[in-house]
Structures are given as C-alpha cells and as structure tokens.
Amino acid sequence: MTDQQLAEYEEKGAVTIDSPLLDEELDRAETAWDRLKASGDRPYDDPDYVDIVQHPYFEEVAKKVLRAESVRLWWGLSPHERPPWNKPFDSPREQWANGCHVDIQATWEDFQATPRRMRAELWFWVNEVPEDRGAMRILPGSHKPIMQHWSRILTPEHKAMLPRVHGIRPVPSEGAPACREHLPDLSDTPWLDQEPVPYTAKRGQILVLCSGGLHSAWQNEDTVPRKGMGTSWFAEGVRCGLPKNQRDDALAYHKELRKRLRPERRHIVPDNEDWVFETNYDPKWPEMFLP
Template identity: 40%
Template structure:
C-alpha cells in the first residue's frame, strides 16, 4: 500500500510563499517556456509516508497532454513544473519515476490525429493503460538532495513510487505558464485556483505579486 498525501493551492505559510516568489523559478520558467513573461499556475505539497515493509512499485500516468505544435510554439503552450525537494530523495525514498521523452512521443501521436491536433491542453490524469501504445523508454528514477529542484513536464509519463525507507519524503510543486497561455483545469481546480490567486497576490510583496495574473 502506498501512503501519500497532497494538497493543492491551499497554503499560505510564509516560508512556502518565500519559495514561490523566488526570482530563480521565474527566470528558469521563462527559458523553458521561451517566454518574456510568465504567470503562476498552481502549487502543491506532496508527502509520501514510509512503507518499509511494502515492495517497491510505482504507478504511471500523465497529468496533461500536448501536441507538437504546443511544445514547439513560442512561447510554448504548456505548463512548466518544478519539484522542490524538501527531503533527500533516494532510490528507497519514493523517487519520482519517469519515462524520458514520452511527452514528445505522445505529442507526435496527437499531432497526427486531426481531432486532437487543434484541441486546447486540459489538465486531467490519464493512466499508462489509457495512453497510446508507443515505444516508450523504460522508467528511471529522479534522485535529489533536499533543497534541489527538478524542472519537468507532467505530460511525460511519470508517477510516484513507494517509500520503502523509514522517513517521509516531502516535495513542493510549483507550476507556471507563459503569460496569456490558457491551460484548462477541471472545474473544481479552476475555482480553487481563482480563489488562491486572489489571496496569493495580496500576500506576496508588491514587487513580486506581478507573477500572479488574475
């Protein structure tokens, strides 16, 4: 059994807001998205509790799917995701598993489907068995030290793994889009985001509040 807890756009702890507003993430997101200006999208805290007696395993999914025209646009029409590791991530401590390049395989497939090519990206989880059968590479782990960050797209096949260590593994997730890019959310997430954005903009220092677009 995997014991995992996550909460999205629900917290205003000063220490966590300090991370969100760091210019480092803004500048990296600009480079990744090929954008002159970016917009805060969502944030989450994910904790995977220890299950030292459980066998190591992981589930595989995507959170969003793009076409090549989304990924290759300028600015890119996609979400840029940071995992900020609060704890050390080892091979035993719930490493994030991912299949390198899988986001582009799926994007190429969608680009070749007329009914999918022009569709707007929409956040929504799809498990591996619901995705096109493509030549995905084997899954590999992300290991990191506390304080490091991993930048990625959750359009890549990825998933949480079992924490077979004896201590929890915590991560903070921060996401951005290029300014003006609209990525669809399920209705409940969209409502939560609107409320969170309004409050977050008030709580950030004026010189950093511009990253939140409302």
Template identity: 35%
Template sequence: MIRSAVPCRCAWPLSKLRIAPLPVPHGEHVVIRVSQTEKFTELGAVTIDTPLSDGDIAAAAVTVKRLLPFDASSGSYRYSTTCSYYDPALLNIIQHPFFEDVACTVLRTGAVHFFQTAILATYPQPGAVFSYDQHIDLQYALLDLEATPRRIVCTFFLWLTDVSEKRAPMMWRPGSHRLLARAWEEQAALRDQMPQVIGVKMEDLPVLDFAQPRPLLARAGQATVLSTAMVHGASSNVDNAPRMAFVMTFVAAGVEVGLPEAQQRTKEAYDAELKYRLRPERTHLVKV
C-alpha cells in the same frame, strides 16, 4: 486592476529579497544552462541547483510536515494538498525570482504567470515492497512544445529532502512527452482542447515505444524542472525517512492552459488571495 506581466528578473537570496530591490536586469546571470534546457525539451526533465539556503529548505520542510502530518490511523503513507496555503516559508519560494527566471528561459518567453502549486509528503512504509504509479497530468501537441513561447506548463519539483532510490523517487520515462505529443497531435478531436491539464493513467495511454521507467534522484535544495506530459508517477517509500517536495508551476504570459472545472475554481480563489500576500514588486506573477 490587472497588472501586466513584466520581464523576468535574476535570482537573489531570500534574505536579500526582504530588504533590497531587484535591480539586476534579466540575462546577466545564467540560472539554467542551454544544455539543461535542451535536456528538458528532449527528455522531459532536468534537475538543477537552486540558490536557496539550507535554512530556506529546512523552513519549507518543517512547514510541509506541519501541513501534511503522518496519521498512522489513516492507513495512508502519501499526503498532498494544492493551492491552499500561505505560509511565509512557501510564499517566499513561490515569489523567488530564480524560479520566474528559469521558467522564462524554459518557456522561451519574456514573462510568466504563476499557475498552480502543491505540497507532497511520502512517509516510510515499513515492510512494503517497492511499487510505483504511472500516468500523465498534461496534454499538448508537439507544435505546442516547439512554439515560441511554448504553450506548455513549466513544473518545478523543489526537493525538501534528499531523494534516493528507496525514498519514494518519482519514476519517469524519458522522452515519453514527445511521443505522446505526436500522438495527441494526430487526434483531430483534441486539437481545440490542448494544451490542457488532464490525468490519464498508463493503461489508458496510447501504446507507444516508451523508455523503461527510471528513478529521479536529487539532493535537498535541488529542483527538477519537468513536464508532467511525460509518463511519470509516485513510488512507495521503503527508506527510513520521509520524502517531501514543493511543487510550483508557471505558464508563459498570454498562454492559456485548460484546467478541470474544480481546479479552475480553486486556482481563481488562490490567485485572488495570493495577489494580496506577495510583496508588491512580485504581484505581477499572479494574473487575476
């Protein structure tokens, strides 16, 4: 039996979530300011503080390092995996009401559903010259961004380590999601396909007046709320410590976002298991 979505709730510390109900009604605690939501809409990304404790972040970082260990023999310094883990340190963050509430505000809706998750680790690369990738992961029209509820994906990059200019910062182009949304909207062949998750490299994007890329910097425990429809990409780690992030995405209840077939199968399997592993009062986040 599928349980219908319920209104968003306000943030409580993880320690309280394990021993107390969530009686605080939506709207009594501001989790993201209007100015920050406007920055997300116009620029494509905004970094906010979260209520997670140092212990919560440390536990998540230890988990990610265990799941994505550095392997010197692989020749790789960048590791990731998606929708394949159920560790308590990560599930407690997925089901934390803070992220649900922020997603509700950003997407202009009363209820959201969990969409996807990923963990990322980029280890120091001795002697490397700083370099970065540029691409998009999501395609939508300007009408989708401006709709109520928004027909887009709300993505959180929760930083488990500090991110400096040398420590593999995401390189992003502010406002590029809006330029691309206008361009996609003009292509009749895409109108019935959007919104959709699709990877497109920089060289395959329309030639538009994009802003110059800039590094996205943050402190451990902060989260960047962003749209992966903007031009962005990973960079090399020329620092002396790893950079780790926990990614969570949400969509407004009732909004359908297309996925590549393989990702859709992975999502369905993960959602089915996640439904049983979340606390009973948080299972509404998962639509199965």
C-alpha cells in the same frame, strides 16, 4: 538553468537543476513544510512558504523553460508529501504498471512553440531524494512520441483546447467502460515493459518536469517522508485548460496568495480569470477512445 539543462529538458522531458537557495533558506523552507503538514493550515498563510513561491529564481527558470518573456503561476501547490509506505511493497514492475500516467495533454507543436504552450512544473525538494525515498520515476523521452500522437489524432477543434490537465494512463482502468480513453503503445516495446528512471535529487534541487510524458509515484521504502514543494507556470498569453474543480481551486488559491506576496512579486499570480478555461471528461473527445 543552463542551455544544456534546457536541452536535456527538451530531449527527456525532465531535468534536475540546482537552486541558489542557501542552507538557512532551505532550513526555513523545510521547517515551514513540517509546520504546514502538522497544522493543515493553508500554505499561503505561512510567510516562509510564501517566500519560497515568490523567490525570483522559480520565475526565471519558468521563463527559460517556456521560452517566454513573462510567466504566471498556474498553480502554487501545497507542500507535497510522499510518506513512508506502510504496506507490503509492490514490485517495480507492478508499481510502474499501476502508477504510470501523463497529466498534461498538449501537441508536439504546442511544446515546440515560442512561447511554449505547456506547463512548466518545478518540483522543489526540501529534503534529500535518494532512490528509495519514493523518488519520482520518469520515462525519459516519452513526452515526445506521446505529444506527437496527440498531434496526429486530435481534431483541430480539440487541438485548440490545449494545453489542458487531463490524466491519461496507458491501460484504461478496468470497470470503467465508459472511460476507455487510453494511450496506445507507440513503439515495439510496450510502455509497461519500459523501465523508468528514478529522479533522485539533493536537498534544494529542482526537478523541472514536463508531465506530458509518462511518470509515476513510487513507494517510499525509507522511514522519512519525501518532502516537496511544487509550483507550475505558464507563459503569459497562453490559455490553459483545467477540470472544473481544479479551475475553481486555482482561482480561489491565487486570490489569497496574491494578497500575501510582496508588491514587487505580485505580478507572478494572474490578476484575471482569462488564462484558464474549463475542460472536463465530458463532453468526451471521441478520437481518444479505443475503436
């Protein structure tokens, strides 16, 4: 990952980079992806999948993104599929309105810190991602005003509980009056009137994403699924918040994955539970609700 690509990540909250994986390694990765999808096996039981996760390149990219000497896996994701859409397609505007969200909550100070107190999300594409194959839509640059908003409104007590995984949508969901957390419009153009960018990629490229900005899944108009493998990373020493179910899943997954890594790669999985704390919708943070 070049300095220029890092600068683009900082400015836009997303950048697509090349990986050094060779064609034969990509073939193996895609075959593992297909096999895991067909079998439903746990990903860590497939040595070819484990080989992707432990490839040193991902760790090196995460170090650069997080400005950290040492990084650990936050989540070694299962193979991710965006299957062909088999219902009538919604308009791009509807898809954006229904799908746009942020996943990670952190302040702008968290993002600017060294090491960064943010999750580095690396989406590794094991097949081509043309625009119509459900390429992820991202609103470049939205991460900055959103994180600056959290910097402004959150209490010091709550800021100390970041970064955390906490999905938020610009429009609070109907019928959930108890859960009206929302993201206000932060410029003259409402979020839903802004046009997201499809992040297309070549097979073997990696989308480096800061999901503290707005992005959305997209209906796959192709006949072939979009095949991804994701890992996310944090800088050693940063404590990360996860809802209880995700925390429990991550700790259980890590334990199994760690056993299957080569000894010299085992350090990428945390060997303790100190890095993660539990954060849920309750107790609610009042400053995040509509007045």
